[in-house]
Amino acid sequence: ADQEAMSQARAHQDRLTKPRGALGALEEVAVRLAGAAGACPPPLPAPAALAIFAGDHGVHAQGVTPWPQEVTTQMVANFLAGGAVANAFAAQAGTSVTVVDVGVAADLPEAPGLVSRKVAHGTADLSQGPAMTVDQAVAALETGIAVAGDLIGAGAACLITGDMGIANTTASAALICAFTGHDPALATGRGTGVDDATLDRKIAVIRRALQINDIQINGIADGGQGRTSDADGGHGRLPVGAGGRASDAAVSEAVRKLAAVGGLEHAALAGFILGAAASRVPVILDGVIAGSAALVAVALSPDALAHCVAGHLSAEPGHALALDHLGLRALVDLDLRLGEGTGALLAYPLVSSAVRVMHEVATFDSAGVTDKDVQNHDD
Amino acid sequence: ADQEAMSQARAHQDRLTKPRGALGALEEVAVRLAGAAGACPPPLPAPAALAIFAGDHGVHAQGVTPWPQEVTTQMVANFLAGGAVANAFAAQAGTSVTVVDVGVAADLPEAPGLVSRKVAHGTADLSQGPAMTVDQAVAALETGIAVAGDLIGAGAACLITGDMGIANTTASAALICAFTGHDPALATGRGTGVDDATLDRKIAVIRRALQINDIQINGIADGGQGRTSDADGGHGRLPVGAGGRASDAAVSEAVRKLAAVGGLEHAALAGFILGAAASRVPVILDGVIAGSAALVAVALSPDALAHCVAGHLSAEPGHALALDHLGLRALVDLDLRLGEGTGALLAYPLVSSAVRVMHEVATFDSAGVTDKDVQNHDD
Structure with missing residues (x-):
């Protein structure tokens, strides 16, 4: 992040015709x-583009x-027919919608608005071994980077994350444990609405996944960057985002963990975030799926974090853990638990409003408004 | 509120292609x-109209x-020049802006966009006696009702409350104490940013105002509707909102308390809410000023509450007390403390999105999506 621009922005906020800090x-x-x-x-974050990455999960079994x-x-x-909540929210927010098949189990017919980039017909069962090969994870990361680049190339000044994948809160919780060190019992939630018995099973499945994939959670609270690995986790092929400064070992280990317990849409979303960051375009994160993908992206390229805005706080408990780890505050907190990008779409007008203030609001001087704190600044 | 329409809305939500309750x-x-x-x-709440009611306060002294x-x-x-944060947020949200002088101390020149309905050149000092006469309070209420009617007549399908008045968080806190029974120490905040000494003075001023105006706060936690008064508090003149069912005594006492410790913009906002309710148009409440005005409106006409949506939660502690008393949950919670309607303007796209879902999202049946709970409903 550009510290000089941030200082200028803070100083400018303090000259605007509002009490200092009043916009929270x-x-x-x-x-x-x-x-x-x-x-x-x-720049004003318009137009914005939502990409919904879809994938299936072997752990569904x-x-x-x-x-x-x-x-x-x-x-x-x-x-694709325009009938989902994400479509209604996108219409309200004035954003485009792109659907990307990065790993749906079924073969999908070609359709307008569908980007076919299937890396695999769903993942393998993460509780039995790695969900993806490293090559698959890297291919999905590259897909996300490419989709971000295509949307930005077509004019998008703001990207919005979306996802679809039955069982993908399980992979999200596993990633959050893997990248924050938290226990599955803390990070796992009811997703779209599971009963107590299913929640217990889900926690046990995630615990098994971490064990079988040799992912330690105790004491790993630094995003896993301290861990080393001899294997080349695909780093040689991976075009990491702007200002990536993670060590080769950290990148390899992050890719290994992503492949082990992530989903194809999680990998693509991590790439989407890296692609936004590489072009210095902001990316509004949806809920727990995006939050877990952001952990991966930031492990690969710490500077990507500066380009992320947390759109909303999901009802999934792992999401708050992910946001705490990233140091992000969610803008919308309405007990949503839908995914698809819906929470991020709701946050988009808030982000736009925040930036508009910087462009359009008068200063105390220009508007002739008396500033109670005028003695405290000397500009 | 129409219970049948609410039941239909709940049932319709449950048929839409999303997990039940997923939109929180x-x-x-x-x-x-x-x-x-x-x-x-x-109906979709568009177009929407913001009205900013401006007034001054004798308690400023x-x-x-x-x-x-x-x-x-x-x-x-x-x-009026378009340079305030409310203007930037209104531009982002696509709403009109109307400024109403209901009680600014200075004489204001005529200007495009300014509605001149000055009831008084500011209020009297509420810590020395009633801030307004009952006639003034009723005139300001009627102004708010009239402005709501004019905006709705011009096509507005949603009203948004705004306010401007230096010292108006003091009157708001006093109203909140008067209508909820809370102590000034709990209801009073730092407004646009006062220091500890000023906050203590503000609390003492509000305590004095309640005493000198004979407003009991201990044990009054029902909105004051149980209190009786022999005086006609202007009820004979006041066109209360749709379905108003408050007793004459409750109305008189509410108007008396409004006149005693309120502001002209608070009274106008209470009328604005009643006017929206009378036309069955939703009104999005901004922060603590609107919250205190809503207490007045609901005391005058309990059914007005059904038409109110709490836009945001202000940093002012009294606002949460007012919303709790009204049973409302704020949509936006971002530590704003600006007023002007800014928090309500941020909430407007959220409200629009919520309604759009009801119009545009496909049902499980129409979209051919499998419903995990299909066995639980019989439609």
């Missing part, structure tokens, strides 16, 4: 986006959700 | 608006704020 968390958003863009004021796996395919069709 | 608080908003409108789905009183006038000019 939105002032921090504007400062953050100035730092990410390296400009004060930061463990009974971690009451929803049948084919709902992933059915919901992709619903997105 | 937004589902409640959609149900609430269905009940308010008496229709399922409720007690040193309850570091801002000079003329900032009210200066900010009115800033609103």
Whole structure:
């Protein structure tokens, strides 16, 4: 992040016709986006583009959700037909919607609005071994980077994360444990609504996944960057984001953990975040799926964090753990637990409003408004 | 509220292609608006209109704020020039902005966008006696009702409350004490940013105001509706909102308390809420000023509550007390403490999104998506 632009943004906020700090968390958003863009004021984040990455999960076989796996395919069709909540919220927010098949189990017919980048027909069962090969994880990361680049190339000034994948809160919780060191009992939630018995099974499945994939959670609270590995985790192929400064070992280990317990849409979302950061475009994160993907992205390229805005706080308990680890504050907190990008879409007008203030609001001097603190600043 | 429309809205939410309850608080908003409108789905709340009611406060003389009183006038000019945060947020949200002089101390020149309905050149000092006469309070209430009617007549399908008045958090805290029974020490905050000594003075001023105006706070936690008065508090003149069912005595006492410790903009905002309710149009409440005005409106006409949506939670502690008393949950919670309607403007796209879902999202049946709970409903 550009510290000079952030300082300028803070100073500018203090000259605007409002009490200092009166816009609360939105002032921090504007400062953050100035730092990410390296400009004060930061550019208006319009137009924005939502990408919904869809994938299936081998762990579905463990009974971690009451929803049948084919709902992933059915919901992709619903997105393409414009009938999902994400479509309604995108219409309200004025953003485009792109659906990316990065790993749906079924073969999907070509359709307008569908980007076919299937890396695999779903992941393997993470409780039995790695969910993906390292090559698959890297391919999905590259897909996300490419989709971000395509959308930005087409004019998007803000990216919004979306996801669809029955059972993907299980993979998210496993990633959050793997990258924050928290226990599965803390990080695992009810997803789209599971009963007590299923929740217990889900926690046990995640615990087994971490064990069988040799992921230590005790004492790993630094994003896993302190851990070393001899294997080349695909680092040689991976185009990491702007200012990536993670060590080769940290990158290898992050990719290994992603492949072990992540999903294809999680990998693509991590790449999507890296792609946004590489172009200095802000990316609004949706809920727990995006939060877990952001942990991966930041482990690969710590500077990517500066480009992330946490859109909303999911009802999933792991999401708060992920955001705490990243040091992000969510803008919307309405007990949503839907995914698809819905929480991030709701946050988008808040982000736009925060930036608009920097462009359009008069200063005390220009508006002739008396500043109670005028004695405290000398500009 | 129309219970049948609310039941229909709940049932419709459960047929949409999303897990039941997955939209959290937004589902409640959609149900609430269905009940308010008496229709399922409720109409889309567009276009929306912001009205900023401006007034000055005699209690300013007690040193309850570091801002000079003329900032009210200066900010009115800033609103009219389009330079305030409310203007930037209104532009982002796509709402109109109307500024109403209901009680600014200075005489304001005519200007496009300014509605001149000055009831008085500011209020009297509430710590020395009643801030307004009952006639003034009723005139300001009627102004708010009229402005609501004018905006709705011009096509507004949603009203948004705004306010400007240096020292108006003092009057708000006093109203909140008067209508909820809470002690001033709990209800009083730092407004636009006062130091400890000023906060202590502010609390003492409010305590004196309640005493000198014969407003009991101990044990009054029912909105004051149990209290009786022989005086006609203007009830004969007051066109209360749709379905008003408060007793004459309750109305008289509410108007007496409003006149005693309220502000002209608070009275106008209470009328604005009643006017929205009378036309069955939703009104999005901004922060602590609107919250205290809503207490007045609901005391005058309990059914007005069904038409209110709490836009945001202010940093002012009294606001949470007011919302608790009203049973409302705020949609945006970002530590804003600005007023002007800014928090409500941020909430407006969230409200629109909640209603849009009811119009645009496919059902499990229509989209061919498998419903895990299909065995639980019989439609």
